[in-house]
Structure formats: structure tokens, C-alpha cells
Amino acid sequence: MPDWAVNLDWWSILDFYLIYILVVLILKFVLYNKRVFSMFLLYIIIWLLFGLADFLGLKMASGAYDQLPVLLLIFIIVVGAPDFRLTLESLWKETTRQGAVIMGSERTKSEIIKAALSLSKQSIGGLITIEKHNNLDQYAQRAITLNSEVSHELLINVFTPNTPLHDGAVIVRGDKIVCAGAYFILSSNENFEKTTGSRHRAALGISEITDSLTVVVSEETGSISLAINGVMTKMKDESTLNEYLSLFMK
Numbered sequence: 001m002p003d004w005a006v007n008l009d010w011w012s013i014l015d016f017y018l019i020y021i022l023v024v025l026i027l028k029f030v031l032y033n034k035r036v037f038s039m040f041l042l043y044i045i046i047w048l049l050f051g052l053a054d055f056l057g058l059k060m061a062s063g064a065y066d067q068l069p070v071l072l073l074i075f076i077i078v079v080g081a082p083d084f085r086l087t088l089e090s091l092w093k094e095t096t097r098q099g100a101v102i103m104g105s106e107r108t109k110s111e112i113i114k115a116a117l118s119l120s121k122q123s124i125g126g127l128i129t130i131e132k133h134n135n136l137d138q139y140a141q142r143a144i145t146l147n148s149e150v151s152h153e154l155l156i157n158v159f160t161p162n163t164p165l166h167d168g169a170v171i172v173r174g175d176k177i178v179c180a181g182a183y184f185i186l187s188s189n190e191n192f193e194k195t196t197g198s199r200h201r202a203a204l205g206i207s208e209i210t211d212s213l214t215v216v217v218s219e220e221t222g223s224i225s226l227a228i229n230g231v232m233t234k235m236k237d238e239s240t241l242n243e244y245l246s247l248f249m250k
Contacts, residue, residue, distance in 0.1 A: 043073065101133055103249040108150045108175045113241055115155035116215050116224050125219030126159040127169035127199050129182070130248065134210040136171050136182070143168060143182035150177055159217075169202065169214070185209075189230075203227035213248045215241075 104112075112128060119126040129136065144165060148154060150172060158180045159166050168181035187204035203214040207227040214227040224235040226244050235241045 102174050103132070104130065104150065104172060104175050108172070109242075109245050109249055111150045111152045112155070112172070112215060113238065113245065114152035116217055116241065117238060118152060118156055119159055119217040120222045120224050123219060123222040124156075124159055124161065124217065125166070125197075125199055126155070126215070126217035127203060128155065128215040129169050129171050129184075129203075129206060130213045130215075130245075131171060131173045131178075132211045132213070132248070134212065135173075136178075136206075136210065136212065139169075139182045139184060139206075140171055140179040143171070143179035145179050146177045147179075148177045150175055169206075187230075200225065200227075200232065204230065204232050207231070213245075215245075 112130075116126065116128070146154075154177065155170060157163070158170055165181040168183050170180045171178045171182050184202040184206040186198060186201040187208060189201075189204060189208075197218065197220065199216050199219070203216040203225070204227045206212055207214060208230040211229070216225050216227060217223075218225070224241060226233050226235060226241070228248065233244070235244070
């Protein structure tokens with residue numbers, strides 16, 4: 001019998017199991033949200049750099065090293081508070097749809113394209129988020145429930161200026177419009193131009209933390225863009241929009 005197994009008792013097993021659970025929970029929390037993961041990596045890298053400086057005997061860095069972990073942790077928690085709140089909420093909810101994912105029909109895709117093109121021609125802002133594996137119930141619960149068939153007439157009516165729901169997003173699940181007036185956490189991506197509107201930041205924000213696709217129509221220019229997997233892509237024409245939606249909704 002190995003030496004380590006000789007002194008193994010039930011308390012040691014329980015101790016190991018508690019550490020295992022703690023590590024799993026931390027990893028689940030960190031890996032759930034890309035921005036939380038980035039902040040966690042930043043914390044580790046800075047901590048390691050100052051640790052190296054302490055090891056090399058650099059006096060100023062060594063003095064800062066003693067207080068650094070706590071100060072960095074507080075700073076990251078304050079800066080990342082919105083992301084931490086969203087992640088904690090999501091961890092306690094079922095965020096993955098059970099069973100086979102049924103995407104919208106060809107008719108639904110066609111209605112979304114018609115609505116986007118119509119909004120674009122009139123320079124009316126719009127935000128249409130199509131759900132996939134990760135459900136968006138936590139946003140739908142705070143919005144206005146519609147549970148209606150997808151139609152371009154309804155979508156255009158929702159986003160008509162000066163109506164109660166025109167500022168938020170519409171969430172589409174399968175062939176149904178689940179809700180309107182949904183609000184997402186804005187992306188903190190620094191690669192955006194300063195003139196980028198809140199609709200585009202909201203579209204990118206939801207794409208960074210879920211596998212949804214969002215069609216966003218600019219109120220200023222009438223341009224149509226798609227946000228998916230944390231990337232914003234501007235659509236050149238109707239055929240390009242149709243191609244992207246076909247690939248996503250198949």
C-alpha cells in the first residue's frame with residue numbers, strides 16, 4: 001500500500017471532497033462568462049508578476065505584493081459587478097434548453113428579414129434576438145410577454161418610434177415572439193467606436209454571454225448588422241442577411 005494511503009481516513013476524504021466542490025464552483029463561475037474569465041486571468045497574471053518580483057527581491061514590488069491580492073480582488077469585483085450579478089443569477093437557473101432545439105421555420109426567417117429590411121429603409125432602430133441553446137428567460141421575465149407568431153408587421157409595429165416597446169429587444173424562440181422590451185447588459189468591448197449606439201452594444205453584449213444571434217438595425221444609418229459569438233458583422237445586402245440566418249437557424 002502506498003505511503004499516502006496509510007494515513008488516509010474519512011476526514012481526509014471529506015476534506016478533499018470539499019476542496020473539489022469549491023474548485024468546481026469557482027471554475028463554473030469563471031468560465032460561464034467570457035468577461036468574468038478575462039478579469040480572472042488578469043488577476044492571476046498580475047498576481048504572478050508581483051510574486052516573481054517578490055521572489056527576485058525587488059523592494060517596492062515586494063511591499064505592494066503583500067496587499068495586492070486583496071486590493072486587486074476588490075477592484076475587479078467593483079468593475080465587474082454587472083457581469084458577476086448576471087453570472088450568479090444564471091448559475092441558479094436552467095440556462096440550457098432541454099431536448100432538441102427547434103429553430104424557426106423558413107417562414108419565420110423570411111418575416112424577420114422583411115422586418116429588418118423595412119426598418120432599415122425607414123431608418124427605424126430595431127433589435128431582434130433569436131434564441132438557440134441558451135434560453136433567455138431571465139430577460140424575458142422582465143419584459144412584456146407577447147407569445148405571438150413571428151410576423152414582419154408585428155415586429156415593425158413594436159419598433160415604431162414613440163411606442164412603449166421600441167427601445168428594447170424582441171426575443172424570438174422558434175416561431176414565436178416570446179417578448180418585447182427586453183434589455184440586455186451592454187458590451188464593454190473597447191474596440192467599438194465612441195459613436196456606437198446602445199442597441200449595438202446590447203446586441204454584442206448578449207452575444208458574448210449566450211449562443212443567440214441578434215439582428216440590429218441602426219436608427220442613425222439604417223444599416224443592418226448581426227451579433228453572434230461576441231462579433232458584430234455588418235450585412236451588405238439581403239442575400240448576405242439571408243445566408244447568415246439560414247446557417248444559424250438550420
